[in-house]
Amino acid sequence: MSHIIIIGSGAAGLMSARMLSEKNHSVTILEARDRIGGRIHKLTEKFSRPVETGAEFIHGDQSLTLALLREANGEAMKVQGNYYTLNKGELEQGDFMDDQWGELTQALNTLTTDTDMASFLDRHFRGDTYQDLRNRVQRFAEGFDTADIHRVSALALREEWSGTDEEHQYHVRDGYSTLMQYLAEKVKKAGGTILLSSPVHEIEWREGHVKVTTDSGRSIEGDNVIVTVPLGVLQKGTIRFTPDLPQHRTAFQAMGFGGVIKFLFEFNEPFWEDHASRKLKNLAFLFSDADIPTWWTQLPDQTPLLTGWFGGPRTFNAHHQTGDLFAKAIASLQYIFKLTPAEIESRIRHWHIADWTQDPFTHGAYGYTTVETSSALALVTKPIQDTLYFAGEAMYEGPSMGTVEAALTSGKEVANKIM
Ligand SMILES: Cc1cc2nc3c(=O)[nH]c(=O)nc-3n(C[C@H](O)[C@H](O)[C@H](O)COP(=O)(O)OP(=O)(O)OC[C@H]3O[C@@H](n4cnc5c(N)ncnc54)[C@H](O)[C@@H]3O)c2cc1C
Structure with missing residues (x-):
């Protein structure tokens, strides 16, 4: 052999x-x-329960x-709780797949020859009416796929997004x-x-x-x-x-090959349930237009942990210092929960920032x-x-x-x- x-x-x-x-x-x-x-x-150290710096979810029924x-x-534990979207200061329950997202799906379904997503948006969704949609597409492609919209395949995103179903996300116990x-x-x-x-x-x-x-x-x-x-x-x-x-x-x-920086913040209590000016009851996921746009909890596990996610080409742009990243995260949480930085910082018990773009054995995320x-x-x-x-x-x-x-x-x- x-x-x-x-x-x-x-x-x-x-x-x-x-x-x-x-x-x-x-x-x-x-x-x-x-x-x-x-x-x-x-x-396994610092936090009150082990936290994942890299892969965390099983996305769907992956055999x-x-x-x-x-x-x-x-x-595998099914993700539970509510999904929220925060856009221009307006909070809504549910994800961001609104009517315009439906138009996007329809236009993608007519696509026969592949192109990058930026060119596709430019062809089908120009002008002010669609500015918000373009921003959301970019945020989603950068966030979920870590992708540069000037390079990512529109056909591949179509295939992937048509299968997106929040009912079937799992944490691994x-x-x-x-x-x-x-x-x-x-x-x-x-x-x-x-x-x-x-x-x-x-x-x-x-x-x-x-x-x-x-x-x-x-x-x-x-x-x-x-x-x-x-x-x-x-x-x-x-x-x-x-x-x-x-x-x-x-x-x-x-x-x-895109980049991700993951933020792990354990708080002394799940303040978003009751003590924030903007309450997010039973929070599973939040998608927002903050600098660090996506945040999630560990529900059904009750650990008061918020995980922040920053993906896409911007993660490579600067040599981020941990202090700057921490400040960005606090500013994002301040915007999301309408609390002062001091009110947020005083509630943090442990934190860690995993910057995979600076990791010499990865140089990115996926x-x-x-x-x-x-x-x-x-x-x-x-x-x-x-x-x-x-x-x-x-x-x-x-x-x-x-x-x-x-x-x-x-x-x-x-x-x-x-x-
Ligand atoms: C922040 C983050 C979050 C993620 N979240 C999820 C998720 O929720 N769900 C999911 O399914 N996937 C997720 N992924 C993706 C998932 O982690 C990867 O797809 C998967 O773990 C990759 O496995 P791999 O064996 O291909 O590569 P790796 O796990 O990277 O293994 C490659 C190995 O090669 C080693 N290596 C590198 N250079 C050398 C060298 N010169 N000599 C010897 N060894 C070397 C590395 O140290 C590493 O151990 C995430 C990834 C990241 C970074």
């Missing part, structure tokens, strides 16, 4: 490692961080994730890390090796042979390599391929579909001389782009190709 080197111990790397090691392949995972899980990570969760004795620990145990039990703190900087390869070198100068040789590092890392060119893969480099740049993604994917998901394979959340074609489901599916597909 062959020796397979897997770079990265996120959902994709662990999924492929589990399948291959259980089929008696010799598997070595090289992971840059001192922990497994990649973009799945929970903070592979839910099956794995059942196998790992985990539990005890966090997504349960799945990662479970997979890692399976890998080890089947004889696989996971080497932490081993950032890879070079992959030398020829048909049937690879030599992978880490920053410490350690080299490991094998028959195949599966590269599961985030697309952001591939776009940065942190890992050198020898011989070079120029077409792949171009393809990585053609694909979309992938989105550009107009060019489909042709780029056809290239990068094709094995190179049955020796070099790419996998991971962004190396996936289907309705769940940018999710744990996409990463698990991609890991499974690449393992099947090798087997």
Whole structure:
């Protein structure tokens, strides 16, 4: 059986490692961080319950994730509570899918040739009447998809948004890390090796042979390599391929990889229920036009935690300092709840800001579909001389782009190709 080197111990790397090691392949995972899980990570210190700095929700009935969760004795809890929208100071219950959003859906349904979302809006929704709609489309594409509307595929958004259904969002009890620990145990039990703190900087390869070198100068040789590092890392060119893969480099740049900064604020009580000037009873999600626009609670879990979400190209624009980000978050909460900064700050018990754009092993958050993604994917998901394979959340074609489901599916597909 062959020796397979897997770079990265996120959902994709662990999924492929589990399948291959259980089929008696010799598997070595090289992971840059001192922990497994990649973009799945929970903070167990400080907060009164573990909080997710990365992936948190199961978006809909994602079969592979839910099956794995059942196998790992985990539990998915349906998101409960009310959805609110705050626009120009006006609060409404419900999401922002109003009549104009209906017009948008209709126009998208007539689209036959793909284009980026900005061009689509420009063609169909010009003028002052639609300014508000354009803003909301941009906020949603940036927030949910982390996408740049000048690059994101309108056809892909159409497909994704037609499936949006808040009834089927789940939290994972005890966090997504349960799945990662479970997979890692399976890998080890089947004889696989996971080497932490081993950032890879070079992959030398020829048909049937690879030599992978880490920053410490350690080299490991094998028959195949599966590269599961985030697309952001591939776009940065942190890992050198020898011989070079120029077409792949171009393809990585053609694909979309957005940024997210996540804000975790635990308060001494859920003040939004009663003690804010603007009450948000039974709050599940709030979509707003604040600087940090989206906030949610943990309902049905009662922990008084508000999670803020800031996504899209603006997350990369400046070198955000933690202090500036904190101030932005407070200003946003001040606008949302009509409280003074002092009234908000005095209620904060613990806080943490997870800026994934500055993370050297991610360089962003997750992938989105550009107009060019489909042709780029056809290239990068094709094995190179049955020796070099790419996998991971962004190396996936289907309705769940940018999710744990996409990463698990991609890991499974690449393992099947090798087997
Ligand atoms: C803030 C945030 C929120 C999210 N929310 C959700 C959500 O609610 N629901 C959902 O389904 N998905 C969510 N996602 C997306 C989800 O986390 C990812 O799609 C998924 O975890 C990616 O798994 P992966 O294995 O492809 O990549 P990763 O988990 O990133 O794994 C890649 C691994 O490669 C390692 N690596 C990088 N460079 C090197 C190197 N040079 N050498 C060795 N190792 C290296 C990394 O350290 C990492 O461990 C979120 C992501 C972010 C950032």
